[in-house]
Amino acid sequence: MGKKYNPNEVEARWQEKWQETGLYRQQIDKSRPKHYALTMLPYPSGDLHIGHWYAMTPSDARARFMRMKGYNVLFPMGFDAFGLPAENAAIKRNIHPAKWTFANIERMRGQLRSMGAMFDWEREAVSADPEYYRWTQWFFKKLMELNLAYRKMSAVDFCPNCNTTLAREQVWGDDRHCERCDTPVIKKDLEQWFFKTTDYADELLDFSGIDWPERVKVMQTNWIGRSTGADVVFHTEQGDPIEIFTTRPDTLWGATFMVLAPEHPLVGKITTDGQLGAVSQYRENAQKLTDIDRETADREKTGVFTGAYAINPVNDARIPIWIADYVLMSYGSGAIMAVPAHDERDFEFAKKFGLEIIEVIRMPGREESDGPLAEAYVSKYEGQLVNSGEFTGTAVSEAIGQVTAWLEEKGIGKEAVNYRLRDWLISRQRYWGAPIPVIYCPEHGAVPVPDEDLPVLLPEDVEFMPTGESPLKMHDGFLHTTCPTCGKPSLRETDTMDTFMCSSWYQYRYLSPHDSDHPFDPEEGAYWLPVDQYTGGIEHATMHLIYTRFFTKAMREMGLVTIDEPMTALYNQGMVLGEDGEKMSKSRGNVVAPDALVEKFGADTVRTYLMFFAKWNQGGPWNYDGIKGPERLLNDVWEIGTNNYMPNQVDDEANRALRRKTHQVIRKVTQDLEGFSFNTAVAAIMEHRNTILDAKKAKNVSVDAWNEAVDSLLLVLAPIAPHITEELWAQRGHGYSIHQQPWPAWDAEAAKEDSITLVVQINGKVRDKIEVDAGQADEALKEIALASEKVQGWLEGKPPRQVIVVKGRLVNIVK
């Protein structure tokens, strides 16, 4: 007894014991309800960042809490181990990506263990392991079978300085520059593999089965960007059809010109000889333009007339056809009808090039004689149609539907839906990823590699110098193979898969990471799925979280799962910032290193501080002095837990007060951990610590009340600070392990206050506070309040106009 708290010694000892005894082995147990808790897996960059701690330790605390509440909890961990940084290290420092990655994983496993989290390491999955990526490749083939994977020529992000294509996640910032060299990216046409995420666009918009933050649902909804309208077919004077999509078929009569994307296939055919020079020059420039130039919205509009004309099918008007880069080939059909009077972009374009502007929606209050429009009038809700043939006079709000029906009747167009969401481009021209399991046969085309030949292993002896082509293309042994169908010499696909593909199904691989017959064991799946609580950063809202939802829906088609959504509930944590309030970065020099903190304070203190300093979904700046609060808390807990308490004289009142606080803290911490309010849970525990220290000094509570208070303190602190509580639990003579104890229940009777502070207000201002017995009727509280001397003074003998009583809390007297 009285031994000083030595966190490093205590933590190392218990971590070892936990491992030896398999305390965190997580296995099917049908007698208990299951809870699958999942936190986003890290990329093995080499060092565990404080951000990893911030993401993982509160998740761990929540998982531990659920375990104590009686759930059979699965809380696995793994590594998203493919990706470009490994390849950069190879280029820069001449280390093989595999060596670099697996060394980092080894190091990070040790760092993760130092957190004292309840991860079941026997379920660890590593995406760069052939045992794992074999199944990533198998999924690719399954998607091919379901027609959810296809190959197409497409324009991808390309860094002209590094001479390589980039993944979307490597294109950074507002100006869309290369992560490595800051050069703005350009577009390059390449034959690529895509997954048909758009097939599920409507289902992805349905969030009814999942409890996800509003913010994520809004971001995904915007990202998917469903718009309804009509497809309408125009024709050139020569009779070539040009299909356009519009959300405003009601404005068709105001279409005064058309615009094609510069890459539109019809451009070559329709351009007149006189315009040929200007058009080809514009197209050439558009291709060379970087995305930064092309996608900046406030840039002045540019464009060129093709010399050709189209006929507006609703009124036979002859309208010029232009090309301009504000029309994107990748959305809709790559062509638009331009209605300058009612679209801001078309208005700007028409003004610049002197094109006709015809008003077809009259804004309420506007007269014909008011002169030309000063800006586009875009409301869908107010105004009526003018200059629109038989629809003239129709209210805009009605016109969209009516015109669409009319177009269908006339055979000019039909109702249509378009999505902003694009199919998922998964080809990557880099080495360190899962090879796409396809062989190109001169006779049979793209043939999937047979299951028995999976995995398609990444060869080790590869040249990494960036040339703009996949490194695997330079590897003769890999490249040349034979067709699985006919045996003729064939070439392998040399691109690898986007690493988001690996992370789209990792929650399934955790179920049976070494299963060599299935991507995951169906029996494990039937018990554990779906993930009950997912936690991670908001930055994955529109990428990973859409991909994994898509994957689960595709797996449902494959007959592998019966669920529609991978994760029932989602919670997004905030970010720990540097002490200066800025995002942590090496260049700013404000990075907080968790290893040094653990060495100095112990993991429990670091965990407690991370959960205490801010609300979890908010995050905030790190503060080196702030950690002293939790440090003192755990020192006090140690002192309390090791104290051999003997009362002097037991005071009944003090005894009841301590019991009340004990049951109140149980209630508060239970509710707070349920609601992810870790900071107030820790505050409540600190308050209880203060109460216990007072009792310790006064020595006026019974041994029973003391023990109840101290044991409860340890139990509610156990999920947050697992080591010190385990140690003190053992020292106090309880059985191993505290983490297997049932979560304490609070006794509502014991937690009840027997007196309250009655707040007495006059006109909403606090004028008196009176201690009264709890549970009194409103009428009695009113009497007490009116009898107050202070109230009498304020009322100056006049009767109150109104008295409002808030049950058990407050009386407001209106003078």
Next chain:
RNA sequence: GGGGCGGUGGCGAAAUGGUAGACGCAGCAGACUUAAAAUCUGCCGGACGUCAGUCCGUGUGGGUUCGAAUCCCACCCGCCCUACCA
């Protein structure tokens, strides 16, 4: 331009219609110490006041309410995401 989150003591924060600032950090005063650290006690939003207390105070301005940090309207500031999607 669009969307989201936020603005409360010196600082991190509590409080989501009912006592603003729980809990903690820093600070100040005192105790212990040769000294420092650690620890302990007290104070700790501002103004006025000898005390009792009074007035002001949650980005700004209005409103609803017996009562507003909290609800509504308008605006200012900060951060994040997104960006010509027809």
